[in-house]
Amino acid sequence: MFSAVLDTSVLYPSLLRDVLLELAWEKVYRPVWSDRILQELDAVIRRRHSHQTDMNVDSYITRLISRMNKAFPDALTADVRELELNLPDPKDVHVVACAEAGHAEAIITRNLKDFPPAALPQDIRAIPPDAFLLDSLDMNPQLFAQALGAIASRSGRHGLPISTFNDLVVHLDRKWCPGLRSTLSEHGF
The missing domain is CATH 3.40.50.1010 (5'-nuclease)
Known part of the structure; x- marks a missing residue:
């Protein structure tokens, strides 16, 4: 691993x-x-x-x-x-x-x-971190989406208005990982 x-x-x-x-x-x-x-x-x-x-x-x-x-x-x-x-x-x-x-x-x-x-x-x-996240997404899109889903389900822990999977993706795309939203979309999420 x-x-x-x-x-x-x-x-x-x-x-x-x-x-x-x-x-x-x-x-x-x-x-x-x-x-x-x-x-x-x-x-x-x-x-x-x-x-x-x-x-x-x-x-x-x-x-x-x-x-x-x-x-x-x-x-x-x-x-x-x-x-x-x-x-x-x-x-x-x-x-x-x-x-x-x-x-x-x-x-x-x-x-x-x-x-x-x-x-x-x-x-x-x-x-x-952005390259690592995008590489991780490309290598295993299902596990990557599961991980983000788990974080989104614990919404509010970071003092941010993140209440859904999509909110989390938009925030990460803007803040730390440009291209995350489009790459997730390419993988069907």
């Missing part, structure tokens, strides 16, 4: 994370992350929710990370070792190290500039 590291940039915002994790739940791919990636997620959520009480944010983060690790027990990669890489941001080397340790073929990230192909090991590539 194809394996991919989920960079912090795709684990927040919550709707994009939900889509990626739902696809993993449907066995479209195997997600991979490390403690350091989860620590970065923790920090991002705290920054974005600084207006809320610490207790609420602590509880949310604890629940979120616990649920992620429980749903995908093989995702957390423990034996991440230091690598010598020449990335634009040396703080991102841990993401590539996680990919190597977790035997992932890809890093799904919104920050492609931080992972130039020439700086990555030959067997790892950085993929933007």
Whole structure:
């Protein structure tokens, strides 16, 4: 099964994370992350929710990370070792190290500039979330549609006016994945 590291940039915002994790739940791919990636997620959520009480944010983060690790027990990669890489941001080397340790073929990230192909090991590539979503849809349209249907059925969780499958597709098409609506239509959805 194809394996991919989920960079912090795709684990927040919550709707994009939900889509990626739902696809993993449907066995479209195997997600991979490390403690350091989860620590970065923790920090991002705290920054974005600084207006809320610490207790609420602590509880949310604890629940979120616990649920992620429980749903995908093989995702957390423990034996991440230091690598010598020449990335634009040396703080991102841990993401590539996680990919190597977790035997992932890809890093799904919104920050492609931080992972130039020439700086990555030959067997790892950085993929933007829109390309990953469209590739996943092309490879298994039925499972992809099931995943989006499951998310749409939990409407209102992301503070967005998404109440139907079509609302979700329109939002994703506009926000993160241009071409999703037309590609789904080509597959009969």
